[in-house]
Amino acid sequence: MEKKTTVILLLVCQDTVGIVSNLSSFIYNNGGCIVDSDFHNDHQHGFFLGRIEWFLDGFKIERENIREKVKELCDPYNGKWSLHFSDTPIKVAIWCSKQDHCVLDLLWRNQAKELGNAEISVILSNHTDLKPKVASFGIPFITLPMNKENKPEVEQKQIELMREYNIDVIVLAKYMQILSDNLVDTLGKDNRTVINIHHSFLPAFIGAKPYHQAHKRGVKIIGATAHFVTAQLDAGPIIEQDVVRISHRDTVNDLVRKGKDLERIVLARALRLHLLHKVLTYENKTVVFE
Template sequence: MPAPKTPTAILLLVCKDTPGIVTRLTSFIAEHGGNLVDVDFHVDADDSGEKLFLGRLEWELPTFTLPRASLPAALETVCTPFAGRWTLHFSDTTQRIAVFVSKQDHCMLDLLRRTSFDDVDAQIVLVVSNHLDLKPLADHAGIAFHHIPITASTKQAQEVAELELLKAERVDVVVMAKYMQILSPTFIEGFPNTINIHHSFLPAFVGGKPYHQAFARGVKIIGATAHFATAELDAGPIIEQECVRISHRDTVQDLIRKGQDVERSVLSRAVRLHLLHRILPYGNKTAVFA
């Protein structure tokens, strides 16, 4: 039986790049007995050309002298001078996932397998679908299935119901595992922690039937993209991508088959990175501290 992992605290920070940020943060951790296990940072520019500091720090908690309840207030004092945005996470907090699906099962099956084998400390607590096709799969896994059909006339009310459900179930992240719906700005504003898998190597072939589009163009590489969902179709900050070579001998069905294999791996990696707090969105980009 593997030894239990040492619990850690994880700080993600994005702010204007100024001298002394790393020194101030690492000194704060050291002053309180924290043992740093991972430090990673990057400097980039925003749309105006101003330099941004992007950082991730992780330290062990058993020797840290500040109690968890006091840590947010202490970090507020440390981070406020940098006038940025920061979040604090704990590695031993089991995160709760809602999987949104339509009719295709390959991504949902992969997520079920990975969470059941403790690939990450997370639990799929509910499945939401606009169809009933995957209810037997959720039932077999013992996961609550919520059938919420959506039409143009009911979309607003149904999304309100979905948001209320996510709040009631204390969901941390929504994974759109082939959920063939466009989320409204209202939904995204209410639940920004939403990851989508798109069956194309974005920004190429957005929208529906990208494999058919790729076949028509005679491309030699297809791929998949996991990204944060935004109100704009297939335009959110990209988390993970992968591609596979194809040839002139491949049919559309071959492209779909190969593409689904890539979709599974890309989505699972993106979800795992998010659950490990290794993704820092800024603007329409992400820093992925893998």
């Protein structure tokens, strides 16, 4: 059975009376059938966050004109809004290094159609280690070796490749490099979203070797965090997290092994939620409509 195309509207703005009514009336008055809606009011900071989805089939406004009509509807709220169509492929780039667990997991899930309407277009790495492991997926694998001296040139090439492949979302699947402020800023200006998986339960154990830090501290749980990338290291809005219990018997290697399982799951969940347009950001936080 062919899945019907839907239209998805996301809105973040200052809270005011009548927003839900206006959004719903707009769809109803134009013959639309709402299939999902979810809203959140942050009363402390005065924010409204909403997601509303309806069938394109039967909607009176032609597809090519919907964006302009939604602009007229949402602009008066002086917030941020975006419009999406469920049948539009979202082009994804995976950036990686030597570790394979997150990369292979995402490729398998995408092959099984678990990641929504994702189109993984290219894999970038600063090492060649994973090239033979991902060859069977038929996705271009580009190696850009990086060191302190050539980092600016490599990052410029990365920017050019993202433009060449028309990438919407970049996934740092254990990329193990800190993105420069210039790279983060340029990708943002190009409207490319960057999602990272960090191997700790942020904000604890920021930076390198968090499992070593956790073991030294004697914690009883470890976690993994998927977040949007900002210029500040490991401090972007958090999309998804999970934890697993550990004990005094666990070595650092045990923590790494358990952590890898979490990293796979957390990154896949976060990416899928974003690709389904279920994540809204504000005040360096997220609202996730699951």
